[in-house]
Amino acid sequence: MAGDGFSQNETNLVRRAASCDDEAFCMLRDRYAQHLRLLVARYAANHDDREDLYAEIVARLLDRDRRALRFWEPIAPFGGYLTTIAIRHCAGWLKRQKRSGQTTLGLLPEGGDDAAGVLGELAAADPRDEPQSVVARREAAQELRDAISQLSDSDQLVLALRFREEMAGPTIARALGISHGAVRQRIFKALRRLRRIVTEGPTEPSGER
Helix, strand or coil: CCCCCCCHHHHHHHHHHHCCCHHHHHHHHHHHHHHHHHHHHCCCCCHHHHHHHHHHHHHHHHHHHHHHHHHCCCCCCHHHHHHHHHHHHHHHHHHHHHHCCCCCCCCCCCCHHHHHHHHHHHHHCCCCCCHHHHHHHHCHHHHHHHHHHCCCHHHHHHHHHHHHCCCCHHHHHHHHCCCHHHHHHHHHHHHHHHHHHHHHCCCCCCCCC
């Protein structure tokens, strides 16, 4: 992912952009443009929606006197922080699309290694279940997308950062402003809830903590 590392140069660039330096903002936007466009392409099925999502995320960095930029602290990579903002926005967009009855993509890509990886994590929680049996029994790719949509926003965000964006635990912790231990707990609980939904159907509110 772009920007996993960060430098004094990038810190200065963000600070300048946060202080309404338009040249610095454009440089920062261009630096992460490809990363953001690839990210939104996983959520929106058509070109117009992808362009709208990209523009909305960029606009969020300018909203309220560039509060999102000013809020960032250099203890966390800016790329991870920006990814978190983008995923939150895309998740909200997906919810609005779902309420309006429009077809959207799920949190994870169609099939692929991401879905298999999550299912592997779920299966590992119970050695009696083989990942292959879960896939065969539940037609896992579609079931997984449906199950993820029933999770809370917090659960969806942490799973997207970990399994979709492949961010390491410490990077997620810095991006979210919480401890690494808290991230591990959130991932564990989210996977436990997701496993329960995939194998048994929803049996309790997704907001369980």
